[in-house]
Amino acid sequence: MTVAVSATTLEVRGVSMRFGGVLAVDDVTFAARTGEVLGVMGPNGAGKTTLFNVISGVQRPTAGAVSLGPVPLTGHSVDRIASLGVTRTFQTPVMFWGLTVRESIAVALAAREFGGSYPPPPARALLVAGLGTQGRRRADAVLNERADALLASAGLAHMGDRATESLAFGEERLLELARALAVEPVVLLLDEPLSGLNPEEVEDVLTLVRAARTAGVAVLLVEHAVGELLSVADRVVVLDHGRKIAEGTPSAVAADPLVIDAYIGDELE
Amino acid sequence: MIAQIWQYVLGGVVDGAIFALVAAGFVLIYQVTGIINFAQGEFVMVGGMTAASLAAAGMPPLGAAAIAVLVAACVGALSYLLAIRPARAATGVTLIFITLGLDVALRGLALFVWGTNPYSLPAFSGGNAVKLFGGALPPQAMWVLGTDLIVFAALYLFFARTYAGTAVRAAVANPPIASTFGIPLRTFAFASFVVAAAIGGLGGVVITPIPGVQYDAGLTYGLAGFVAAVLGGLDSLPGALLGGFVLGIVEHVAGGLLSPGWEQGVGFLILVLVLVLRPQGLLGRAVRRA
Numbered sequence: 001m002t003v004a005v006s007a008t009t010l011e012v013r014g015v016s017m018r019f020g021g022v023l024a025v026d027d028v029t030f031a032a033r034t035g036e037v038l039g040v041m042g043p044n045g046a047g048k049t050t051l052f053n054v055i056s057g058v059q060r061p062t063a064g065a066v067s068l069g070p071v072p073l074t075g076h077s078v079d080r081i082a083s084l085g086v087t088r089t090f091q092t093p094v095m096f097w098g099l100t101v102r103e104s105i106a107v108a109l110a111a112r113e114f115g116g117s118y119p120p121p122p123a124r125a126l127l128v129a130g131l132g133t134q135g136r137r138r139a140d141a142v143l144n145e146r147a148d149a150l151l152a153s154a155g156l157a158h159m160g161d162r163a164t165e166s167l168a169f170g171e172e173r174l175l176e177l178a179r180a181l182a183v184e185p186v187v188l189l190l191d192e193p194l195s196g197l198n199p200e201e202v203e204d205v206l207t208l209v210r211a212a213r214t215a216g217v218a219v220l221l222v223e224h225a226v227g228e229l230l231s232v233a234d235r236v237v238v239l240d241h242g243r244k245i246a247e248g249t250p251s252a253v254a255a256d257p258l259v260i261d262a263y264i265g266d267e268l269e
Numbered sequence: 270m271i272a273q274i275w276q277y278v279l280g281g282v283v284d285g286a287i288f289a290l291v292a293a294g295f296v297l298i299y300q301v302t303g304i305i306n307f308a309q310g311e312f313v314m315v316g317g318m319t320a321a322s323l324a325a326a327g328m329p330p331l332g333a334a335a336i337a338v339l340v341a342a343c344v345g346a347l348s349y350l351l352a353i354r355p356a357r358a359a360t361g362v363t364l365i366f367i368t369l370g371l372d373v374a375l376r377g378l379a380l381f382v383w384g385t386n387p388y389s390l391p392a393f394s395g396g397n398a399v400k401l402f403g404g405a406l407p408p409q410a411m412w413v414l415g416t417d418l419i420v421f422a423a424l425y426l427f428f429a430r431t432y433a434g435t436a437v438r439a440a441v442a443n444p445p446i447a448s449t450f451g452i453p454l455r456t457f458a459f460a461s462f463v464v465a466a467a468i469g470g471l472g473g474v475v476i477t478p479i480p481g482v483q484y485d486a487g488l489t490y491g492l493a494g495f496v497a498a499v500l501g502g503l504d505s506l507p508g509a510l511l512g513g514f515v516l517g518i519v520e521h522v523a524g525g526l527l528s529p530g531w532e533q534g535v536g537f538l539i540l541v542l543v544l545v546l547r548p549q550g551l552l553g554r555a556v557r558r559a
Contacts, residue, residue, distance in 0.1 A: 079450075182450075183450050
């Protein structure tokens with residue numbers, strides 16, 4: 001199954017999310033284009049993570065809809081949405097303990113093979129490696145090559161055989177990002193990928209994000225480090241108390257009095 | 270005396286082989302869905318009853334066996350679709366009650382279909398008892414042990430060597446992350462019920478020529494399989510294999526030395542001891558999910 005990639009990849013239309021009496025996301029509309037980094041910023045509690053949860057299918061919105069090109073996403077499960085090309089990372093990287101770094105990537109690649117959205121066909125997913133056909137052995141070799149290429153792009157080339165338990169926090173973050181890219185997303189949602197990283201690691205992550213953009217991925221980036229966000233984003237959407245208060249280029253948004261108000265107001269509270 | 274105990278051990282090996290298959294069903298479903306399916310033993314009964322009644326109606330044994338496994342798999346599929354899936358928002362205790370209800374319902378259905386008469390199935394192959402160091406095993410025991418070998422080898426190859434198996438292991442290790450790879454968790458949950466039921470049904474087919482089968486036979490198999498799974502570790506397929514054989518042998522030896530009535534009592538004593546001394550089981554890990 002291939003997704004028709006149009007200039008507008010991800011469309012969020014009038015999405016609201018209510019928890020009891022709290023409107024965490026209030027009638028938010030925007031679109032993310034293929035090959036751009038769309039920054040999503042806003043003070044704490046602005047609804048950024050809830051928005052990500054709605055897009056990725058963890059939560060179903062109270063109102064509104066999300067679609068990928070012509071394909072509606074709202075109402076589908078997380079795994080269905082992921083197999084359509086929308087995947088995400090979490091604020092705290094989650095590893096598969098007990099696997100090596102290379103295996104962690106291979107799991108995502110194998111899942112992609114299994115999902116059937118990538119050749120070879122899904123029946124081959126059941127063939128036993130080693131006892132399988134030549135085609136299967138070729139597929140395995142390709143899998144390992146791709147895993148190593150992804151690790152190299154994330155600056156983890158020499159760590160393929162390390163246990164995930166031995167990674168430093170920043171390395172976990174890079175591995176998680178490489179793992180997300182392994183499923184070849186059309187849209188990648190990154191939830192605070194820079195938090196807790198040192199300046200060098202921040203640069204590594206931003207390099208990966210830019211590479212993903214070049215590869216045609218629409219990257220949605222939630223980040224508290226406003227400086228870094230504005231430096232990498234092509235466009236920015238600003239949320240405050242669940243509402244979209246601004247959208248535009250980084251420089252326009254940074255100069256927007258409403259945005260400045262929201263951030264300063266937040267600091268005074 | 271030693272010869273006597275050895276004979277009890279051999280008998281226990283045959284029982285243990287079936288307990289191991291039922292335990293494998295418990296482990297598969299628990300791993301993939303987090304549910305302890307107390308209806309697991311009924312799949313054995315359905316397999317045995319279907320094969321026995323078809324054979325009694327004149328069907329050749331191999332055909333009856335194949336259909337019996339298929340029927341058991343369908344019962345597993347329907348159990349998931351009708352009883353588990355609609356309650357997927359429910360939590361642990363509720364789901365345990367649902368599977369207990371499912372167990373009673375399946376037994377009641379069997380009573381309705383087959384009545385209370387015991388059924389028997391001819392052994393798959395004739396010939397003499399197999400002699401082993403002075404003990405003897407019925408020829409059918411070879412079919413039972415061979416089934417264990419094939420089932421566990423197939424499970425090992427699937428999980429260790431296929432992409433699909435890797436995807437299932439990822440889903441087990443970390444469902445939220447696995448779903449962001451596009452791994453279909455619900456499809457796996459459905460498949461775990463179908464496969465667990467087919468394995469149970471197959472066990473029922475191969476064991477039935479030895480003790481026979483009636484509508485309520487699933488209760489014993491289910492409880493023994495549960496104890497075996499806990500003994501081996503609910504998150505470990507090798508544990509299911511080990512737990513099954515250990516339980517079968519200990520039960521049989523204790524039953525032989527004391528009295529047959531003690532068999533199940535000893536089984537439950539083991540369950541209590543495991544839960545107190547080593548709750549994660551012989552081969553299980555203490556923490557299941559990160």
